[in-house]
Every structure is written in structure tokens, then in C-alpha cells.
Amino acid sequence: xxxxxxxxxxxxxxxxxxxxxxxxxxxxxxxxxxxxxxxxxxxxxxxxxxxxxxxxxxxxxxxxxxxxxxxxxxxxxxxxxxxxxxxxxxxxxxxxxxxxxxxxxxxxxxxxxxxxxxxxxxxxxxxxxxxxxxxxxxxxxxxxxxxxxxxxxxxxxxxxxxxxxxxxxxxxxxxxxxxxxxxxxxxxxxxxxxxxxxxxxxxxxxxxxxxxxxxxxxxxxxxxxxxxxxxxxxxxxxxxx
Amino acid sequence: xxxxxxxxxxxxxxxxxxxxxxxxxxxxxxxxxxxxxxxxxxxxxxxxxxxxxxxxxxxxxxxxxxxxxxxxxxxxxxxxxxxxxxxxxxxxxxxxxxxxxxxxxxxxxxxxxxxxxxxxxxxxxxxxxxxxxxxxxxxxxxxxxxxxxxxxxxxxxxxxxxxxxxxxxxxxxxxxxxxxxxxxxxxxxxxxxxxxxxxxxxxxxxxxxxxxxxxxxxxxxxxxxxxxxxxxx
Numbered sequence: 001x002x003x004x005x006x007x008x009x010x011x012x013x014x015x016x017x018x019x020x021x022x023x024x025x026x027x028x029x030x031x032x033x034x035x036x037x038x039x040x041x042x043x044x045x046x047x048x049x050x051x052x053x054x055x056x057x058x059x060x061x062x063x064x065x066x067x068x069x070x071x072x073x074x075x076x077x078x079x080x081x082x083x084x085x086x087x088x089x090x091x092x093x094x095x096x097x098x099x100x101x102x103x104x105x106x107x108x109x110x111x112x113x114x115x116x117x118x119x120x121x122x123x124x125x126x127x128x129x130x131x132x133x134x135x136x137x138x139x140x141x142x143x144x145x146x147x148x149x150x151x152x153x154x155x156x157x158x159x160x161x162x163x164x165x166x167x168x169x170x171x172x173x174x175x176x177x178x179x180x181x182x183x184x185x186x187x188x189x190x191x192x193x194x195x196x197x198x199x200x201x202x203x204x205x206x207x208x209x210x211x212x213x214x215x216x217x218x219x220x221x222x223x224x225x226x227x228x229x230x231x232x233x234x235x236x237x238x239x240x241x
Numbered sequence: 242x243x244x245x246x247x248x249x250x251x252x253x254x255x256x257x258x259x260x261x262x263x264x265x266x267x268x269x270x271x272x273x274x275x276x277x278x279x280x281x282x283x284x285x286x287x288x289x290x291x292x293x294x295x296x297x298x299x300x301x302x303x304x305x306x307x308x309x310x311x312x313x314x315x316x317x318x319x320x321x322x323x324x325x326x327x328x329x330x331x332x333x334x335x336x337x338x339x340x341x342x343x344x345x346x347x348x349x350x351x352x353x354x355x356x357x358x359x360x361x362x363x364x365x366x367x368x369x370x371x372x373x374x375x376x377x378x379x380x381x382x383x384x385x386x387x388x389x390x391x392x393x394x395x396x397x398x399x400x401x402x403x404x405x406x407x408x409x410x411x412x413x414x415x416x417x418x419x420x421x422x423x424x425x426x427x428x429x430x431x432x433x434x435x436x437x438x439x440x441x442x443x444x445x446x447x448x449x450x451x452x453x454x455x456x457x458x459x460x461x462x463x464x465x466x467x468x469x470x471x472x473x474x
Contacts, residue, residue, distance in 0.1 A: 012396060012403050012418050019425035022378055023397040029301070032291035032308070040309045044283065047316050048276040 038176045125192035125211075127175040136200045136207050138221055138235035145219030146240045148196055149209050171227050172206045173197050181226035182208060185233065187218075200234050209240065216240070264328035271319040279316055286329060287312075289399070290336045296394040297340040299383035303347070304340070311339040326408050333401075333409040337391055344387060381431040389424030396421050 013020070136144050171177035178195040187193060187210040194209045204224045209217045217240035223232035259267065259281040270278035290311065294304035315335050322331055382390055388410075395406040396417065403421075407414040 008415060008418050008422065010418070010422070012421050015425055017425045017429035019393075019428045020397045020421075023382070023393055023428075024400070026378060026398065029292045029295040031288045033305075036291070036305045036309070037287065039305075040283065040287070040312050041280075043309060043313055044276075044280065044316055047313055048279075 035174070035176045038174050042174060125188075125190050127178050127192070128194045129173055129175060129178050129197060130194065131173075131197045134196060134198045134207075135202070136196075136198055136205070136221055138201055141207070141219055141221050141235045142238045142240070145207055145209055145217070145221075145236075145238060148194065148207060149211075149217045149219070149240050172222075172224060177227060178208070180228050181206070181222060181231070182210060184226060184228065184231040185210075185220050185222070185237070186231075205234060265324055268319060268322050268324070268328055271316075272322070279319060282315075282328065282332075283312055286332050289329070290332060293333060293336050293394060293399065294340050296382070296398055297337060297391055298344060299379065303343060307340045307343050308336060310343070311336040314339065327405075330405060330408050333395070334411070337395075337409060341387055341391070377432060378428070381428050384431065385424050385427055389420045389427065392417050392420035393424045393428070397425075 172181055172195055182193045191210045191212055196207045200221045206222055208220045211217050219238045219240055220236035221234040223234055226232040259278060267278040267282050290308050294308040295301055298304045315332060395401040403414045403417045406417045
């Protein structure tokens with residue numbers, strides 16, 4: 001329905017109130033925060049992923065001896081809760097915006113080795129977040145973390161999300177959250193990290209393995225609040241063989 | 242960029258390939274299932290969409306949810322993009338709708354756009370006069386009817402033409418103008434309530450009036466919501 005307002009002859013720029021100029025002079029909210037970029041990136045990647053899960057698994061089985069795709073930038077692979085897409089279909093443009101890059105695993109050597117290579121190059125370490133469903137125990141951290149470190153997270157990760165982790169920290173499930181936790185633990189930015197969002201002694205938590213430039217791993221068990229507020233250390237650090 | 246030693250490629254494009262494409266070409270690739278192309282669209286437009294969401298909702302936390310929801314929605318609906326509007330117009334429409342839907346859902350929640358002044362108000366001792374002005378204006382903006390606020394966000398704050406804003410909002414151009422005029426008048430009225438004089442009386446921007454006397458950064462209590470006789474669209 002038309003009203004007289006539809007035929008207002010005044011140009012929109014005409015503003016005796018001065019409000020237009022006042023509004024246009026307000027500062028911009030700034031760029032999208034990095035943590036939100038990461039969050040949306042992960043969500044988009046998850047959206048893109050679902051149709052290719054089976055294909056990825058098939059490829060991996062078909063090409064057991066292949067080496068890894070090595071991204072020049074730091075790597076992020078988010079697994080679990082649908083994030084497996086990141087190991088296959090994650091748009092590079094998305095990954096790059098998350099301040100990281102993709103590490104597409106194609107079987108063969110565990111991604112860990114790739115991380116250590118990148119750590120040695122001096123660039124920011126990569127971040128892998130998985131949800132293997134492992135029920136960690138502080139008393140068995142060395143053995144369980146060593147198993148995590150030795151495994152191929154892409155293979156072992158549950159693709160149906162961290163069902164066993166209950167309400168494990170959502171912050172730890174994001175690359176930025178995982179890195180913040182690592183920083184709280186004193187892990188240098190150049191170290192690559194693998195975070196398994198799971199349970200520790202029956203409660204939500206995570207196990208974080210940091211890999212130095214030589215590929216040596218150090219494991220920590222942390223609570224779900226591990227992050228900028230503190231490490232929430234439950235067990236560790238434990239040097240892995 | 243990726244150095245594919247072996248195995249499946251990380252990406253289908255060489256560095257710079259996507260950056261060289263225009264939005265419509267990227268959308269076409271997205272429609273063919275190219276996730277990287279949509280990623281480039283996200284990279285290009287995310288900051289602007291974030292700004293629109295923040296200004297529309299008046300709440301950064303809410304805006305984060307809205308803009309995330311909007312980009313996921315855009316990805317899912319990429320196939321429905323017909324190229325009739327610019328990609329940025331299409332994205333704006335999705336973001337604005339996501340914000341408005343969320344605001345309507347949260348209307349009974351204590352955290353809504355109208356609570357901006359209470360939520361984000363810093364210690365008054367730390368505030369500069371320009372910051373005070375900004376808070377006053379943003380708080381007043383948050384108290385406008387949603388359709389007026391969105392029109393002002395798009396046209397006055399983001400520099401959109403009336404035609405573009407009309408395309409984003411799916412209304413007639415005259416409706417956009419009407420909302421802008423009424424929104425500005427309402428805004429000026431609210432700020433007069435804060436500063437005690439006509440908002441535009443001290444200069445073309447009216448900023449000085451707000452600068453001079455505002456103390457609380459809040460227009461709570463003075464912000465009579467104005468009702469717009471809906472123009473036809």
C-alpha cells in the first residue's frame with residue numbers, strides 16, 4: 001500500500017535534524033573479531049563437510065602410503081562435531097582467515113610429523129582439535145596421551161561429535177580456544193598442538209599434546225575452562241616418548 | 242599456500258585465483274559446490290556484515306550469533322541466489338533478517354538491543370566526550386523501532402543508497418526514506434531529552450549538543466518509542 005511517504009520529494013540526504021551526519025561519524029565497530037572468524041569458519045567448514053565424509057574415508061583407505069599435503073601456513077584441522085570437513089573440504093580461504101591453514105591428511109605418516117616440521121620452520125604451530133571419545137584418566141595420562149600422539153587423529157576422530165565429553169568446553173573445541181589453553185600452559189606459539197576434547201576422570205576436559213620442533217611431545221590433561229583465564233591443569237605435564 | 246606433496250589437494254585453486262574473481266563469479270562457483278569460493282565471499286564481506294549486525298542489534302554478543310547464523314544460512318541458500326541483486330545486497334538481506342529475527346525472538350529477554358546502554362556502558366570517569374556522544378547516539382539508536390533503526394544503519398551509517406537499502410529490506414524506496422526521516426526525528430528527540438536543547442541546534446551534525454551536556458550515556462527514560470505508520474512496500 002502506498003502512503004504519502006512513498007512520494008516524499010525530499011532527497012534522503014536532506015536532514016535538518018543533523019542526525020545523518022552524527023550517525024555517519026560514529027566509529028565503525030571494527031573488523032570481525034578473530035574468535036568469531038574462527039567460529040564461523042569452523043561452522044562453514046562443517047556445513048561443507050558432511051557430504052564428503054565417506055569419500056574421504058574411502059580415499060584414505062585407498063591410498064595408505066601417501067604422504068601429507070603440507071600447507072605453508074600454520075595448520076588448523078578441527079575434527080569432531082562435524083569438523084572432519086576441514087581435513088578435506090575446508091576452503092583455504094576460510095582457513096587462512098582463521099589465522100591458520102589446512103592440513104589435509106591423506107593417510108601415511110601421522111599429521112603430527114607434519115606439525116613438527118612446521119614448528120621447525122619457525123611459523124606459528126598448527127592446531128588440531130579432535131574428539132576421539134577417549135575416557136582419559138589422570139593416572140594413565142602418559143600411556144593414553146602417547147597413544148593419541150602416535151595415532152592419526154583424522155582416522156581416530158569421531159565424526160559424530162564429542163558425545164562422551166558431555167558439556168566439555170566449547171572454547172577448547174575451537175582452534176583459538178585450544179591455542180589459548182596452550183598459551184596458558186606455557187606452550188610456545190610455535191609448537192603444534194593436538195587437543196582431544198574428551199573426559200578426564202569422568203568429567204569434561206581435554207588432553208593437550210604439544211609438539212616441539214623435534215617432534216617431541218608433552219601432554220597435559222586440563223579442565224574445560226583451560227584458556228586465557230588459566231590452565232585448569234588436571235595432570236601433567238608428561239613428556240611423551 | 243598449500244604445497245601438495247601428494248594426496249588429495251587441500252584446495253582446488255591457486256593462491257590469488259579466487260581473489261581475482263568478482264562476487265558473482267564466486268557465487269557461481271559456490272553454487273557448483275566450491276566451498277573455497279564461498280570462503281572467499283566470507284572473507285570479503287565478513288567485516289561489513291559484522292558491522293551491520295552490531296549496529297542493528299546493538300549488542301556484540303548477539304551480533305556474533307546473528308552473523309554466524311547468517312553466513313551459514315547464506316551458504317545453505319547459495320543455490321537460490323539468482324544474480325538479480327548484487328551479492329553484497331543479498332548478504333545484507335540475510336544478515337539483517339537474521340538480526341531482526343533474533344531480536345524478535347529475544348524480545349522478552351533482558352538482553353536485547355534496547356539494553357545496549359546498560360550493557361556496554363563503561364565507567365563514566367574514563368569516558369571522553371566523544372565516547373559519551375557515541376554512547377548516547379548508539380543507545381538512542383537501539384531504542385528506535387527496528388525498521389527505522391535498520392534503515393538508518395544501512396543508509397546513514399553504511400552509506401547505502403535508498404535503492405540499495407530498499408532492495409536489502411524488500412520494501413519500496415519511499416518506505417526507506419520515510420523510515421530514515423522518522424528515525425532521525427525520533428533520534429533527535431531522544432538526544433534532546435539528554436542534552437536539553439535541539440539536537441541539531443549547534444551545528445550540522447548535532448554532535449556538539451550531545452557532547453556538551455550528556456553525562457550518563459544513556460537515554461533510558463527519555464526514549465519514547467515512535468511508531469511509524471508503515472509505508473507500503
